[in-house]
Amino acid sequence: MLANVPRLKALMRKDGFDAVIATCAENVTYLSGFWAMSQWVRRGPQAYVLFPGEGHEPTIIVNSSLLDLVPDQNPWISDIRRYGYFQIDTDRSVQLDAADQLQHQLFSSKAYKNSVDALVGAMKERGIERGTVGIDEMGITPQCMDQLQAALPDIKFVRCFSLFERVRAIKTPREIEILRHAARVTEGAIDAALSIAKEGVTEREMLRRFNAHLVENDAAPVVGCIGFGNRSAMINVQPSDRKLKNGDLIRFDVGGRYRHYRSDMSRGAALGDPGEKIRKYYAAVEKGVLRGYDIIKPGLRVADLFKEIVATVQREGIPHFARSHVGHGIGVDGYDPPNIAASSVDVLEEDMVICVETPYYELGFAGLQVEDMVRVTKDGAESLMSLPTGLRIL
Amino acid sequence: MLANVPRLKALMRKDGFDAVIATCAENVTYLSGFWAMSQWVRRGPQAYVLFPGEGHEPTIIVNSSLLDLVPDQNPWISDIRRYGYFQIDTDRSVQLDAADQLQHQLFSSKAYKNSVDALVGAMKERGIERGTVGIDEMGITPQCMDQLQAALPDIKFVRCFSLFERVRAIKTPREIEILRHAARVTEGAIDAALSIAKEGVTEREMLRRFNAHLVENDAAPVVGCIGFGNRSAMINVQPSDRKLKNGDLIRFDVGGRYRHYRSDMSRGAALGDPGEKIRKYYAAVEKGVLRGYDIIKPGLRVADLFKEIVATVQREGIPHFARSHVGHGIGVDGYDPPNIAASSVDVLEEDMVICVETPYYELGFAGLQVEDMVRVTKDGAESLMSLPTGLRIL
Incomplete structure (x- = not known):
């Protein structure tokens, strides 16, 4: 059930x-x-x-x-x-x-x-x-x-x-099983999309490959934001005919629906060396998410999770990092409670499944984002992900 | 616009x-x-x-x-x-x-x-x-x-x-252009799905091929009803692991979304000879849709279109054929006005785009359906389809 x-x-x-x-x-x-x-x-x-x-x-x-x-x-x-x-x-x-x-x-x-x-x-x-x-x-x-x-x-x-x-907000075993599979299929679709990355490939071509992997695995496309270079700073970037160039950052913020349940995740990749600023900023947002894993457990106030993740990103390389939220629950809807925000009055509970994310958008530069699907366990956190969080250099 | x-x-x-x-x-x-x-x-x-x-x-x-x-x-x-x-x-x-x-x-x-x-x-x-x-x-x-x-x-x-x-209900030139393309892509997806038809292929495998064609052509899957044999009589048949057998009817009632606009169409195929009853009944529902093309033009009462199509199917081979509707408008929503029903008070107008359909569902036997997307022109009807309406024998 x-x-x-x-x-x-x-x-x-x-x-x-x-x-x-x-x-x-x-x-x-x-x-x-x-x-x-x-x-x-x-x-x-x-x-x-x-x-x-x-x-x-x-x-x-x-x-x-x-x-x-x-x-x-x-x-x-x-x-x-x-x-x-x-x-x-x-x-x-x-x-x-x-x-x-x-x-x-x-x-x-x-x-x-x-x-x-x-x-x-x-x-x-x-x-x-x-x-x-x-x-x-x-x-x-x-x-x-x-x-x-x-x-x-x-x-x-x-x-x-x-x-x-x-x-x-509190998932049943069957829901967790489905969400785990939804995450796995979506990660496979990111891999599939990146497998065609080379100079001249367009955002749209990468989306087609992404979506094809979803439907070949019985999932439906829902959110397919894939942006190159400065277009990666567009929050909901809808893939265009922009061609991939050497040094471009590629931002994925993507998800599908599998057996009615949603996936939502984000990763960054780059064709060759994207430069120091991107590497540094990406590492900062990545460390924000990793800090989440350190502290997530039942009883933690969601507002404290928010504060600690934002402070980590600020300390690790983006001093001006600011966000309305750094994640949300996920299930049959893309945004279940809790909303990981400063104003939250929620407390983490076992078997919440949450997306933890630290997106940073800078117009004229890039968008950098790591987003993981995470289950709150009895005494900590279990990642539903298998893809490494690090910036993937292609 | x-x-x-x-x-x-x-x-x-x-x-x-x-x-x-x-x-x-x-x-x-x-x-x-x-x-x-x-x-x-x-x-x-x-x-x-x-x-x-x-x-x-x-x-x-x-x-x-x-x-x-x-x-x-x-x-x-x-x-x-x-x-x-x-x-x-x-x-x-x-x-x-x-x-x-x-x-x-x-x-x-x-x-x-x-x-x-x-x-x-x-x-x-x-x-x-x-x-x-x-x-x-x-x-x-x-x-x-x-x-x-x-x-x-x-x-x-x-x-x-x-x-x-x-x-x-009355489409603009831009909408008609998009709907025409949506129809073409969806027809291509039916062809793609049927290209893998052989004994042992499952409904689900056919759906995957159908959906892959949609997403490779920038359309999103919406409705993917593909059923074999007696499962074709399930109104909204969701593809399963049922394997295709010689003599099976295959019913498609399918559609996607292209640039926010919907497609919706139906065709039948069979692996080898499906037998006399299916051939006869399929021809009857096909003739119902073809009769629509003969009479559709601005000024025709929608209730009269309904009556004439139902009477045609009854006369041509299914005397007990009964329906609540034999079609509906289509656009940004899957069901725009008019609803082609006996109780309709609408009259056809130029640049309506309608789906004309004559589904027949018989439990224990099969579901037979032809559905075309049709534009009402100044003095008649223009099909948005290119696939033949006849039962395709594979």
Whole structure:
């Protein structure tokens, strides 16, 4: 299971929720394991998970047009309610295999008129008609929210996207396994991109090679910032026809999605000697990340992690180094809690998975960045990375 | 320019809007040409376009962390307001190139505290403090919407995502050019996937080849439904380790994203002779799509297009053929208007780009589908496709 259900239940009790409802793609998949394709690729399609807490069964609510995804995905929640019309025929002359039997059964179930009707039906059956219910406000449309409140006027609906974020901050073993694999595939894609580095190769050609490695390993491209020379200072540099020249720095800030989970990492390389300033500054940002490994452990205040990493980069070669954050959690979303910032009130906990990063952007010069994916262990830090952090000279 | 600005202005007048605000990724990019990366890859990051109609300049509102995207994308809207802190340094010892100069200038501009402050500032400067303002409800968070209404209590905000959809229904020349290229790349990916077809190849291996062709041609994978044999009847079949066998049908329902625009198409192939029923049923769904080409032209009622296509498939070999829709518009979103359904009140207009599709799913048997991308021309239909519609026997 992806979701940290004990933590969800604990936070629901703490916040006084009688039930919570996931509505955005990330939270629906996180909570149920069910990937409702249309809500991942468009705005508007509605899929929900009703999680009523103790004593009641959770429910997945999904458009009829997505029911075929159930057999292959085999979500742990078995109560699935559909809405909307979708025509499926069945060959009565053959013995259906197990997947087709399950589909046939799902398509024979009651079709609610729309997503809110299905949700309200499931809530009423469970006796949830008053009290306080958390609603993830990031996926339900305002129109559906209006309908839901009108259908259940005695319920106090409270926005709870941030509760889901707090639950997601502490990863389950299955999530860690997926994130580890996502990191490995993305590192392979960096290697693949750098394998074609030579004078005259373009940023775009390197991105194509990077993305090809991802898709050949069943991951999807998400962030592919690859910049050469002074373009490496562009924060989100989108690969162009800029050609690689001798002495150029190459900055990667890249990530993909593997089994719905994100990777996010950064490395630098150079074609030949990039010069003293780049070497010195790169070593400074690298030492900032390495300092993170020294001190990360459960109980460390995130604000202290921020301060110590920034101070390290300043001391090691970039005295004016300044940042809003030096990392963030990662999971089904690219930015889970904690945000590693001076203002954070969070404390590191075991099985957080965080990106630690120290990017430095200087227009007219270069962008230098090291970003690692790191798991907080019982008594320290485990890197999910295998690529060396050092500046790679090609 | 991507956006159909004359149509936007006309519909704003018709609906009585003094201004409209794009907030979701698709509408922000459509209206401004600006791709605000973070809102495309996550839920929550806020970017807006304020379009005040006649007499006032439009504005893009974006997080400081995305300003580097401006020089490469060169949006037609030049008033860009940023919010939030982001540290960027500048090398004062060198002459900045044009892109870096523009970045430096943008990073030197006033940083608003948050997205709503920036939006309210731009609205007040333009004297928009009362009247009726359309707000695209699909990208602004409920929290930001509350702040916006509180800051401008005399404005009547009206949800207008559907207005943007109606504007987007009629494509501009630039959009048609991009959609044509997106279709061509996706057809190439189908050919690439089929080039490895032989007994023992898996659905997943075919998807990898399909996706590799997309990314090698600068397109992103979005929908990759490729199913063999009875799995082809799964509506959104996600490629598995199922091996191709002689006589298997292969159904593709696939699409990608090229320069932010979607492709969506379907074809069938078979390894050897798939048998009479598949040949007959495939010919019926193919004839449904071909019938669309005969009758599509401006002025045709979409409901009549639906009825005629369904009747054709029924007459040509699947008497019980039934569908909720037989196609939809396509553009920056995968489902633009019109929805080709019996209940449609739309009429075809020149430069709509529509997907015409006649999928038939029978559990225990197969899924058969032809889907073409079609432009409505002045007096008929232009196919954006080059692949033959017929069942390809491998």
